[in-house]
Amino acid sequence: MPVVLVPSCIQIGGHPYSIKFDQSLQDSGDYGTINHRTQEISINPERPESQRGTSLLHEIVHLVNHIYVASKLEDEEIARFSQGMYQAIVSLGITFDWSNIKEKE
Secondary structure, rough: OOOOOOOOOEEOEEEEEEEOOOOOHHHHHHOEEEEEEEEEEEEEOOOOOHHHHHHHHHHHHHHHHHHOOOOOOHHHHHHHHHHHHHHHHHEEEEEEEEEOOOOOO
């Protein structure tokens, strides 16, 4: 089964965004967030693999939408798209390796 190492930083449109685990998301109930000011994607490490993977894709789609899409997608549209993409990735036998992701300081 192919494994994709989740990088600690992703670059979209020339903008580097760090990817971190954030324990504080457990209290808010969020699975993931993106902060364009600090250029950080935060993922709740306490969520099951499927929710972490979907959340990562969700935040990446937000980033692509923010930079490239002229007609902005709504959060609900991004959520549905991300779910479909994650299902396709899993169906291809691909899993995410989160060992490269560190806790947000």
